[in-house]
Amino acid sequence: MFIPAIPVSHAISAMNEEAPTVCSEVRHGTDEYRQTVALRDELLRRPLGLKFSPEELAQEKDSFHLACRQGGTLAACLVLEPMSARRIQMRQLAVAADFQGRGIGRSLMGYSESFARQRGYREIVMHAREEAVGFYEKLGYRREGGRFTEVTIPHFVMRKTLAGGGEAAGGGGAEPL
Numbered sequence: 001m002f003i004p005a006i007p008v009s010h011a012i013s014a015m016n017e018e019a020p021t022v023c024s025e026v027r028h029g030t031d032e033y034r035q036t037v038a039l040r041d042e043l044l045r046r047p048l049g050l051k052f053s054p055e056e057l058a059q060e061k062d063s064f065h066l067a068c069r070q071g072g073t074l075a076a077c078l079v080l081e082p083m084s085a086r087r088i089q090m091r092q093l094a095v096a097a098d099f100q101g102r103g104i105g106r107s108l109m110g111y112s113e114s115f116a117r118q119r120g121y122r123e124i125v126m127h128a129r130e131e132a133v134g135f136y137e138k139l140g141y142r143r144e145g146g147r148f149t150e151v152t153i154p155h156f157v158m159r160k161t162l163a164g165g166g167e168a169a170g171g172g173g174a175e176p177l
């Protein structure tokens with residue numbers, strides 16, 4: 001089921017009310033999807049001297065792509081990759097530099113958790129960059145195991161159990177990654 005765009009918050013500036021933050025699913029292969037790839041490339045790959053390969057992007061067709069816009073401008077995006085009937089991996093959260101520190105990362109995370117819960121997923125896992133661990137901890141994610149290197153920089157496995165809602169997809173505790 002394709003979930004239509006919904007406003008998730010209204011960022012209030014000191015003087016004026018800004019455009020609402022609207023989060024939605026983006027379909028793989030569309031112009032909107034290509035915009036999210038450009039944002040992820042700018043924030044997550046180019047600073048490390050890396051780039052996405054065509055094979056890597058083709059493999060994303062079975063993932064969910066979620067994005068938030070403000071006033072029509074792409075502000076943030078991430079990827080949710082199903083791992084099993086109950087567990088989904090969050091990947092490549094990127095908030096555009098001009099939009100950082102305004103609660104948009106938090107909004108997209110909240111939208112993504114609802115999105116996953118509605119599809120029966122019970123747990124989100126991720127490989128979090130060490131510099132972003134504090135952000136995820138604020139949102140209830142817990143670090144697990146030791147530091148490891150991915151895309152040349154230190155990461156940690158983090159997890160969060162999603163409570164309630166949606167159809168059952170198997171119970172029990174955390175599955176190993």
Ligand SMILES: CC(C)(COP(=O)(O)OP(=O)(O)OC[C@H]1O[C@@H](n2cnc3c(N)ncnc32)[C@H](O)[C@@H]1OP(=O)(O)O)[C@@H](O)C(=O)NCCC(=O)NCCS
Nearest residue numbers: 093094095100101102103104105106128129131132134135
């Ligand atoms: C890390 C990132 C996703 C945060 O998004 P954001 O929209 O700037 O964050 P928000 O404004 O929603 O912040 C929510 C809370 O987390 C805190 N926070 C934000 N970034 C943080 C960080 N790197 N470490 C610790 N806390 C952080 C904020 O201070 C805020 O706290 P508060 O609610 O107590 O005020 C964003 O800065 C980003 O895209 N960075 C570059 C790419 C990246 O590192 N992605 C993560 C890959 S794992």
